[in-house]
Amino acid sequence: MSKQERTERNERRRGYWSYRWKDYSTGYLFMLPWAIGFAVFVAFPVGWSFFNSFNSVRLTGAGFTYTWVGLDNFRRVLMEDNVYPIKLVTYFQEMLLIIPLILIFSFFVSLLLNQKMPGRAFIRAIFFLPVIFATGQVLMELFGQGAGKLPFIEQYNLEGLLRQYMGPRLAEPMLNVLSRAVIILWYSGVQILIFIAGYQTIPRSVYEAIRIDGATPWESFWKITLPAMVPFIGLNAVFTIVDLFTFPFNPVLEQVRVNMFHPQFGYGYASAQAWIYFALILVLLGIALGLTYRSVVKRGAVVR
Template sequence: MSSPRRKRKELLMYRWKRYGVGYLFVLPWLLGFLSFMAYPIAASLYMSFHDVRVGGGQFRMTWKGWANYHYAFVKDNVFPVELILYMQEMLLIIPIIVIFALLISLFLNQEFPLRFLYRGIFFLPVIFATGQVLTELFSQGAGELPFMKQYNLENLVQQYIGPQFADPVLSVLSRTIIILWYSGVQIIIFLAGLQSISRSVYEAVWIDGASPWDSFWKITLPNMVPFISLCTIYTIVELFTFPLNPVIRHIRTNMFAVETGYGYSNALAWIYFVFILLLLGLTMLVFRRIVNLREGKR
């Protein structure tokens, strides 16, 4: 009978063989994080509990405890409203991007002439749509749908949806064109997932008389669940660092304000980070539950 020490060693060897390659891929990122990101993040958290003033070429900090966080929800009339409205917008935008990317990837996975050219066209906005380009496009009204004013959609949305949800819906519609530009990476991920499904599986169900609609729901979609999860998480991170994000703009404004300064802006950033982290955790939990149900686990 093997000793507990030997069992632990065998368990470590088993885990290394199973996850070792993944650990090696993560190692460069981990080293970079510890070298360049760990200290600034810790300093930001430390500043969020202080009143930070800049003078004489250095930071002067006065301990405030939770006062900055209390001020954000009790006295700041802008931050909670912008945070809630932007969260509502993201909950509408994220499914749009993921579903659009999945549909386009299904199309681009088909056999047709010049397929590589169309794949490149859908990925081009990822290269050109940088922060400054997006800012300029929005300032020129390029992101709006032209028929919104023509058919008076704003009044229709407010009438049938209600004033509470009209603002986020109208904001999503006004950004539809540029939102769809943010689907390039997701399309590539979905294409990789579709090509990982063996064609022999489709041929087998077609011989049994299954239609393309049946094969999509029984084969394609279940096998794409991990990739849908990955694209959803990627989209959440991407949109919450959107260059025209009003929450980030409010944090940046308070950073240079005399009344608030670095301490309060860091507190706002950490509140915003916690909200994003909770949304990411909920997303991972939901998709993990779906995968477990698919595999017959409880």
């Protein structure tokens, strides 16, 4: 390549970046505070945690001491720990039951709240109020007082029946879900609003056209409403997964916090536990996004 060609290429490159900067500079400036906060408060702690997971970290009088152990922390978590894997599997079983229940409940409640009725705005506000008031500390206090339990579990001896006919392995996560059934109501406010916003994207003319063709409301739901709501179902699935896996009663995170300050384990071992937990959540998010994307593409809503 000649000198003139290199000069022309560099000028085109500078012109391209100048054009990009003029078009997007305002957006970049608005993103700058977030980028700084992310780098300082998220990226650095996450990177430090990842580094710790490959080390044996001890807190001494002289500060932190690091001893490189490679994958030994991960091996110990998966092969030697008798508590963490059980809590991890049990909690994932519970969440795989609660997440579909929240999505189904919020979907059908939002479908009702999307209808024209007196006091519709007031009823929507009632369903959203738990999102405002049910913070982590409030939830802990309410559940500590037994507000999250359903009385019919003890009234009809449901625990004994489940253990008798389903076995302890399946009964335990189901009982834990039932004991936290109020979560389905309290953790559905945002999802209901997202679904209601999704209904507004469906043109009314489509419903009018299918009604003229003689379709019943049941057929219009399966042919129009549900396919159009698939992207919003995926969005709510991702939101619910992230929300519930940072739940204040999360026994997995509690185990990580306990081991972090345990003299036998320390920061390195606890970091390995946290990264295993994080990796499983990423897999679950990837499955939810993949299924949503495939459903949308199959219906021709995405142009590739």
